[in-house]
Amino acid sequence: MALKWGIASAGKISHDFVNAMGTLSEGIHHVVAVAARDLDRAEDFAKRFDIPKAYGSYKELAQDPDVEVVYVGTLNPQHLEVGLLMLEHGKHVLVEKPLCLNEKQAQQLITYAEQKKLFLMEAIWSRFFPSYQYVRNQIKNGMLGDITMVEADIGSEGLDKVARIAKKDLGGGTVVDLGVYLIQFCQWVYEQAPKSINARGTLNEEGVDLEMFAEMTYGDNKMAKIKSSGLTKLSRNARIVGTKGQITLLNFNGSTTIIDVDGTQKTWSLPQAQHYFNLSGSCGLRYEAEEVRKCIREGKMESNLVTHNESLLIARIEDEIRKQIGVKYPEDD
Structure with a gap:
């Protein structure tokens, strides 16, 4: 059964993450929604990757019942706010590095994820290569x-x-x-x-x-x-x-x-993807996506x-x- 993803932010790193997931076996990952603070950007992103739903706010993404896990690719100062929002609405969360701006914020986000019994991981993609x-x-x-x-x-x-x-x-x-x-x-x-x-x-x-x-x-x-x-x-x-x-x-x-x-x-060679990558080697983001799927399907709250x-x-x-x-x-x- 495919893991159903929501994508928070339609920026360059989110593009690369979704593009990398497209190189994995069909039926394992499914991006069902994307959100940005600018609806036009979300809609362009959705069209590019054939994503069914686009939202002009992160709250709408958090409220989408089809989304199981959210990739947070926002700017660093928004990681805590958006991460907490997704956890509040019962979503597992993968947050682009750094997890938060400081240890105090990171502790707040981790504590809330543990209280909600939801998976949370900082997206340190390197370790999964x-x-x-x-x-x-x-x-x-x-x-x-x-x-x-x-x-x-x-x-x-x-x-x-x-x-x-x-x-x-x-x-x-x-x-x-x-x-x-x-x-x-x-x-x-x-x-x-x-x-x-x-x-x-x-x-x-x-x-x-x-x-x-x-x-x-x-x-x-x-x-x-x-x-x-x-x-x-x-x-x-x-x-x-x-x-x-x-x-x-x-x-x-x-x-x-x-x-x-x-x-x-x-x-270790990486496969070809459908679209270009903004950052060199970003196809390797596929490895952390697989780790997230494995952990969530095994009922883990951390990797x-x-x-x-x-x-x-x-x-x-x-x-x-x-x-x-x-x-x-x-x-x-």
């Missing part, structure tokens, strides 16, 4: 030995001109938009909270970060170095270094290719790969990095 599962097995099998260093960076030139990065009222800054990928990767490797964080950054006139660099220590000689930038194109690679060798994930936030311990390159506690820890680390470099949102008060 086959490459991540392969690397996890390499780590567990001891192929790297004891891991001592994680290094990762992500950045693009010109993001300082993009509103969602540059504007504080849109939840801007590279820490929550790009840094979440870096932080989640370090946490995925080490599976424990950092013992110390030392961060610095470059802020714009709005008081949000256009660049961030952080070092995190995990004890037992384990470290992580991460960098995000909206000013400079960075490698977008991540390296895990152990006492026996290292593995590099290319385009680590949506990695289809790795350089293994023995130096060989391994690639083992992105647990509620993990999302709270990621938010806590984001908060600490922002505090150290001087980025404060009104929602932090």
